[in-house]
Amino acid sequence: MSEATTKPKDIEVFLSNFMGRSRENTIARNKCVSCGGEANNFRDALSRKEYTISGLCQKCQDEFFGLEEE
Numbered sequence: 478m479s480e481a482t483t484k485p486k487d488i489e490v491f492l493s494n495f496m497g498r499s500r501e502n503t504i505a506r507n508k509c510v511s512c513g514g515e516a517n518n519f520r521d522a523l524s525r526k527e528y529t530i531s532g533l534c535q536k537c538q539d540e541f542f543g544l545e546e547e
Contacts (some may be wrong), residue, residue, distance in 0.1 A: 479504050479516075482530050500532040509534035511541075 481504040484492070493499045496510050503510045507517055510532030519525040519535050527538055 479507055479529055481505070481532070496532075504529065504532050509537055511537040 481501045484500075489500060492510075498510055498513070500510050503513075504516075507515065509516045512534065514534055514536070516528055516532075516534035519528060524535055524538055527533065531538070531541075533541060
């Protein structure tokens, strides 16, 4: 299981209301806060760290932030 970064309670409430699910609980279950899918495979350590902050799986991170061209 992953561990979510700590945020102030009012921010957690806002994010839960906005996303329709708890960021902390979703991350604890290795799920994506956006799509609800599995969040186990990440491109790199930075993407995994982003997951603990936002709760977005790799696919949703790519959609939100856009893929960088190499």
